[in-house]
Amino acid sequence: MATAVLRNSRMSEAEWAARQELAACYRVFAMLGWDELIYNHISLKVPDEQDAFLINPFGLHFSEVKASNLVKIDIDGNKLDDNPYPVNLAGFVQHSVFHRNLPDAHCIAHTHTTAGMAVSSLEGGLQPVNFYAANWVGQVAYHDFEGVTVRSEEGARLIEHLGDKRAMLLKNHGILVMGRTVPEAFLKHWSLQRACEIQLVTMQAGTPLTIPADVLAVHQRDISKTQAPGGPGRADFDAMVRRVDKIDPSWRD
Numbered sequence: 001m002a003t004a005v006l007r008n009s010r011m012s013e014a015e016w017a018a019r020q021e022l023a024a025c026y027r028v029f030a031m032l033g034w035d036e037l038i039y040n041h042i043s044l045k046v047p048d049e050q051d052a053f054l055i056n057p058f059g060l061h062f063s064e065v066k067a068s069n070l071v072k073i074d075i076d077g078n079k080l081d082d083n084p085y086p087v088n089l090a091g092f093v094q095h096s097v098f099h100r101n102l103p104d105a106h107c108i109a110h111t112h113t114t115a116g117m118a119v120s121s122l123e124g125g126l127q128p129v130n131f132y133a134a135n136w137v138g139q140v141a142y143h144d145f146e147g148v149t150v151r152s153e154e155g156a157r158l159i160e161h162l163g164d165k166r167a168m169l170l171k172n173h174g175i176l177v178m179g180r181t182v183p184e185a186f187l188k189h190w191s192l193q194r195a196c197e198i199q200l201v202t203m204q205a206g207t208p209l210t211i212p213a214d215v216l217a218v219h220q221r222d223i224s225k226t227q228a229p230g231g232p233g234r235a236d237f238d239a240m241v242r243r244v245d246k247i248d249p250s251w252r253d
Contacts, residue, residue, distance in 0.1 A: 041088060095110070097159060116174045121172045141163055141167070
């Protein structure tokens with residue numbers, strides 16, 4: 001099977017830029033250990049196109065994803081290009097529900113990190129016991145595990161349980177975040193992942209200290225004041241991409 005798909009001369013500059021940013025995100029996730037063999041997925045809406053999306057080629061590790069080998073699909077997961085790789089059905093059945101119903105969900109990431117799966121499997125889920133968890137109190141939705149996500153009829157319940165949130169812990173399953181941009185989705189995942197990691201370590205160490213509700217409210221009110229320039233997650237994401245470039249810049253191809 002081909003290892004890459006050559007850039008099509010008919011591809012818009014906007015699509016190529018989106019492909020490069022999404023490919024970089026896959027490499028960042030791999031560098032940070034958020035990969036899972038050839039599974040899990042990050043999808044991105046193609047700019048200026050109706051119901052066209054990019055997703056990883058099923059069969060490649062996150063560290064092998066490039067701008068040129070991302071698969072272009074429609075809202076139902078049908079391929080829109082001649083990419084030789086298939087699409088993981090369990091990947092886009094879930095993502096398509098949110099892309100179809102949430103205009104602001106341009107980038108969606110789903111992972112099976114150890115910490116994310118562990119906290120999603122705990123009674124009570126994420127607890128207000130650390131700095132990063134304080135960011136998320138009242139902002140995380142939950143969805144009961146119904147088996148591998150390959151049935152479209154589960155979509156209505158996913159949307160109902162998500163409500164007005166843009167992050168979800170899929171119970172017994174893992175992390176799902178969505179953003180208006182790739183950097184925003186990256187930062188949401190990073191922050192939620194850190195909250196889960198620290199909660200697990202805290203629970204092993206002893207009895208967690210719960211942050212009072214009034215302090216949580218002040219924290220969430222003020223946290224936006226610490227944002228770096230460029231929009232949510234932009235500076236953070238760019239810093240991680242610079243690290244990736246020192247390892248392997250082939251994601252740009």
